[in-house]
Amino acid sequence: MSKDHKKKGITGNVLYGNGMQNVVTGTNYAVMGTGNIYASGNNSVPPALQANLDQLRSAIEELRLTASERTYAQEQLKSVQAALSAASPDKKKAAEHLRGFTATIKEAGELATAGSAVASAIGNIAAWLGPVGVSILALL
Incomplete structure (x- = not known):
């Protein structure tokens, strides 16, 4: 990032380094770099993880679960989303809820029949x- 960043309408603290990582906070910003780049304005989860959560939410409707199992699984995924969307993502809390989701569909006998896409999303x-x-991976 150039030293004339203020001329480009960027406000707030600007930290820049060797080109491997650019971190910018403020109202208007640009991110440049290579590899995985995550930008967040709403404390959202990284796009790949959001896609995995969406996939699991959709999969719940296809699984043969009782009403209470389905409700519990849906609540667990909502709690995973909330834990990861917090200002400081709470990985421990997210893991607890993802474990609850995974254990529920496994105990219902649906993890094996859900297909590799569901197992892959949970694993990711x-x-x-x-x-x-790690304990979640052991359930798969």
Whole structure:
């Protein structure tokens, strides 16, 4: 980022480094770089994780769950979303709820029949959560 960033309408603190990472806060900003770049204005989860959560929400409707199992699974995913959307994402809380979701569909006998897409989505989120997600991976 150039030193004349104020001339380009960018406000707020601007931190820039060796080109590997650019972090900008303010009202208007541009992000440049290579690799994975996440931009958040609404404390949202990274797009790939959001896609995984959306996939799991859709999958609930296809699974043969009792009404109470379905309701519980939906609540668990909402809680995962809330934990990850917080100003400071709470990975531990997200992992607890993702574990609850996964255990529910596994105990209902639906994890095996849900297909690899569901297991993959759960695995992707659990892997992103890091060490707190390991116990979820063990359920798959």
